[in-house]
Amino acid sequence: MKNSWSASLKWCMAAFIALSVPASAMTARPVSGSQPLTGARSSQAGADVSFNKAGDEAARYLSSYIKVNTTNPPGNERLGADYLASVLKDNGIEAQVFDTTPGRASVYARLKGSGKKRPIILLNHIDVVPARAEDWQHPPFQGEIHDGELWGRGALDMKGMAIAELEAMLLLKRSGRKPDRDVIFLGTPDEEVGGDYGAKSFVQNHSDLIKDAEFLLNEGFHIDTDQDGKIRFWGIDIGEKSPLWLKLTARGEAGHASMPMADASTSRLVRALARIVDRKPEVLVLPAVREFFQQVSKTETGPLRSAYADIDSAVKDQRTVDMVLKDKIKSCMLVNTISLTVLQAGYKTNVIPAEATAELDCRLLPGIKHEEFINGMKKLIADPEIAVSVLEWQSATPSPFDTELFSAIKSVAAEESAVLPVVPVIVPWFTDSHWFRDLGIVSYGFEPFEIDEKHIATMHGRDERIPLTSLTNGVQRMYKILERLAVPPQ
Numbered sequence: 001m002k003n004s005w006s007a008s009l010k011w012c013m014a015a016f017i018a019l020s021v022p023a024s025a026m027t028a029r030p031v032s033g034s035q036p037l038t039g040a041r042s043s044q045a046g047a048d049v050s051f052n053k054a055g056d057e058a059a060r061y062l063s064s065y066i067k068v069n070t071t072n073p074p075g076n077e078r079l080g081a082d083y084l085a086s087v088l089k090d091n092g093i094e095a096q097v098f099d100t101t102p103g104r105a106s107v108y109a110r111l112k113g114s115g116k117k118r119p120i121i122l123l124n125h126i127d128v129v130p131a132r133a134e135d136w137q138h139p140p141f142q143g144e145i146h147d148g149e150l151w152g153r154g155a156l157d158m159k160g161m162a163i164a165e166l167e168a169m170l171l172l173k174r175s176g177r178k179p180d181r182d183v184i185f186l187g188t189p190d191e192e193v194g195g196d197y198g199a200k201s202f203v204q205n206h207s208d209l210i211k212d213a214e215f216l217l218n219e220g221f222h223i224d225t226d227q228d229g230k231i232r233f234w235g236i237d238i239g240e241k242s243p244l245w246l247k248l249t250a251r252g253e254a255g256h257a258s259m260p261m262a263d264a265s266t267s268r269l270v271r272a273l274a275r276i277v278d279r280k281p282e283v284l285v286l287p288a289v290r291e292f293f294q295q296v297s298k299t300e301t302g303p304l305r306s307a308y309a310d311i312d313s314a315v316k317d318q319r320t321v322d323m324v325l326k327d328k329i330k331s332c333m334l335v336n337t338i339s340l341t342v343l344q345a346g347y348k349t350n351v352i353p354a355e356a357t358a359e360l361d362c363r364l365l366p367g368i369k370h371e372e373f374i375n376g377m378k379k380l381i382a383d384p385e386i387a388v389s390v391l392e393w394q395s396a397t398p399s400p401f402d403t404e405l406f407s408a409i410k411s412v413a414a415e416e417s418a419v420l421p422v423v424p425v426i427v428p429w430f431t432d433s434h435w436f437r438d439l440g441i442v443s444y445g446f447e448p449f450e451i452d453e454k455h456i457a458t459m460h461g462r463d464e465r466i467p468l469t470s471l472t473n474g475v476q477r478m479y480k481i482l483e484r485l486a487v488p489p490q
Contacts, residue, residue: 082105118212233296241428254352285312286366397436408481
């Protein structure tokens with residue numbers, strides 16, 4: 001999942017394929033925050049699927065996949081694409097590898113259906129963020145099992161998701177049932193630094209391979225649990241906020257610091273930034289966000305329960321707004337955010353610099369025009385001499401949530417619990433889904449794993465890992481989603 005923006009390793013892929021953990025070591029055991037699902041077999045007539053065995057196989061694949069170091073930069077995702085292609089081909093599914101730049105590539109495979117319905121894409125990214133081995137309890141690129149959890153960079157973001165998608169696709173093929181729609185597996189490089197050599201490149205150069213798709217599943221949100229491991233809700237990322245990166249530049253006369261100047265570049269910039277930091281953001285309730293709060297209110301207690309149930313009224317009271325905005329994830333769905341990230345000015349303590357700059361990471365809710373947002377910022381700054389320039393702007397349009405895919409996910413959740421809310425989420429981060437939404441493909445971010453705050457903190461951090469029970473449960477859920485969406489009842 002994108003957070004920020006060496007030569008290719010010449011290792012033999014056969015070595016990676018051979019590196020695996022014995023099946024006996026992979027037996028899923030319950031750990032905190034993750035319990036095995038009841039029912040080991042598929043619900044539809046005619047299916048005979050052992051999800052425990054599938055979970056063991058998925059763990060072996062994930063262990064080997066983590067050993068393929070695809071840290072970005074530099075990426076080296078060709079190694080990961082080759083590994084995934086080898087697994088697909090070993091299981092009778094033809095796979096193609098497309099180079100985007102030296103050492104970097106995407107992998108594409110299609111399980112053919114009857115064509116009665118349009119395809120679904122199972123999207124994942126191959127690259128991972130850096131990891132310093134000395135900071136970890138266990139090596140980040142060995143895929144080891146410790147206390148019922150599989151450790152390694154990418155276990156959650158997002159090699160674990162890729163393997164859950166791949167395993168579900170293999171299970172569907174092995175079932176012998178012909179789906180109503182093609183199932184496309186697509187792994188791309190470069191997501192962690194923007195996707196120019198990944199999803200963007202694939203969409204621009206190989207859109208003919210995917211443009212007929214109706215749906216796409218990608219990373220984005222997860223199955224939210226409390227600190228005791230109890231599931232609170234299933235969150236489906238239907239859209240992301242639009243990133244707008246701005247640069248503020250204040251200029252003035254340079255001078256000797258012994259003689260202060262009220263209109264110095266640094267002083268004017270600080271005054272402008274103080275207005276931005278101290279602002280009270282406007283609260284907006286989008287239809288999807290209203291649905292989110294109404295549904296998750298059922299899992300809350302105390303004043304938040306009533307506030308979430310009637311969020312439109314709640315946001316009219318500042319005390320209630322302040323209470324709601326304490327939750328970073330939920331609050332980001334209600335406001336446009338501004339984070340001050342870079343400050344630059346001066347080169348010597350006794351010299352007043354002629355220029356001072358600041359960079360802001362702004363995330364805008366869907367439907368907000370960035371020109372209007374910038375004009376509002378200029379009014380807030382109230383200094384026409386401070387220049388505001390755009391460093392980055394990407395518009396994101398959400399997908400509808402009244403679809404067959406959304407209903408399929410709800411159906412799988414209802415099989416586990418009739419009272420589990422399944423809710424649309426607008427996430428503050430950015431994923432590769434937007435490249436495919438631009439093609440008119442309904443794209444959701446949903447990771448079918450129970451993930452608590454402790455494990456979420458390891459993504460892009462230290463000691464990233466996934467409980468084996470979560471991996472097995474994720475495979476089961478992913479397969480059942482495909483089953484409901486693509487396989488005609490028998």
